[in-house]
Amino acid sequence: MWSRGVAHRVSDWPALVAEIGGAPCGLLAYRPAPPECAILVIDAEPRHQGIGSALIAAVVEAAKTAGCARLWLVTTNDNVDALRFYQRRGFALAAVHRGQIDEARKHKPSIPRDGRYGIPIRDEIELERLL
Ligand SMILES: CC(C)(COP(=O)(O)OP(=O)(O)OC[C@H]1O[C@@H](n2cnc3c(N)ncnc32)[C@H](O)[C@@H]1OP(=O)(O)O)[C@@H](O)C(=O)NCCC(=O)NCCS
Numbered sequence: 001m002w003s004r005g006v007a008h009r010v011s012d013w014p015a016l017v018a019e020i021g022g023a024p025c026g027l028l029a030y031r032p033a034p035p036e037c038a039i040l041v042i043d044a045e046p047r048h049q050g051i052g053s054a055l056i057a058a059v060v061e062a063a064k065t066a067g068c069a070r071l072w073l074v075t076t077n078d079n080v081d082a083l084r085f086y087q088r089r090g091f092a093l094a095a096v097h098r099g100q101i102d103e104a105r106k107h108k109p110s111i112p113r114d115g116r117y118g119i120p121i122r123d124e125i126e127l128e129r130l131l
Contacts, residue, residue, distance in 0.1 A: 001040060002104035002111075003074050004097065004124065010040050016058050018044065018051045028055040030062065037063035039073035056089050060131060069131050074124040076101055078115030083125065091127040100124040 001008055010029045018026030026044040030037055039059060044051035063071050072094065075082045087093075101121050105111045115121040 002101075002108060003038065003040065004126075005100060005103060007107065008040055013040060014062075015041075016055055016062070018055055020051075025049075026051040026055050028059055030059050032063060032066040032068055034067040034069075036070045036072060037066060037068035039071065042073075052085060053089060060129070064131050070128055071131055072126060072128040074100075074126050076115060076121050077123040077125055078117065078119035078121050080116065080119075083127075086127045089129075091129045093125065094128040095126040097124040097126065098122070 001010055008031065013029050013031045015027055015029040017024050018028075025046065027041060028039060028043075029041040030039050037059070042052060042055055044055065060071060071091075073086070073091075074097070075086070077096075100123060101111060105113075111121070113120060
């Protein structure tokens with residue numbers, strides 16, 4: 001995945017897996033680089049069952065244990081549901097990287113142009129939670 005103009009191979013980094021009854025239902029991959037820790041990927045299925053919140057709580061503890069004082073991530077400008085999710089879980093807007101997705105698309109043409117709710121995907125929005 002692309003973040004802040006850098007390509008990351010998600011499988012190179014640690015991940016937390018959520019399970020229900022032994023079956024995987026959520027994944028959070030993160031890149032600890034003290035004093036910061038980046039969330040690279042978070043996905044939950046089924047949604048709205050508390051899985052994403054549990055993954056955030058777990059990565060907060062993992063980041064603290066790794067000696068990180070700042071947890072951060074980027075999401076795309078169309079992902080208004082994720083913006084709600086993060087802000088209700090202690091994250092604050094840290095920066096808007098205008099045109100960052102347009103740049104990433106030059107390297108990875110499979111990134112779609114239209115996103116959620118028909119919003120054109122252009123920018124990365126950076127959020128942070130101080131630990
Ligand atoms: C963003 C994402 C990871 C959130 O995961 P989730 O498991 O749906 O999140 P949660 O269930 O913990 O919280 C979502 C909502 O469900 C509610 N909820 C939590 N537990 C609940 C329960 N037991 N019953 C009913 N609602 C519940 C929460 O209150 C929350 O609502 P809120 O934002 O108004 O507080 C998930 O929606 C997802 O995978 N999205 C697609 C991928 C994506 O966009 N990832 C982020 C890219 S940066």
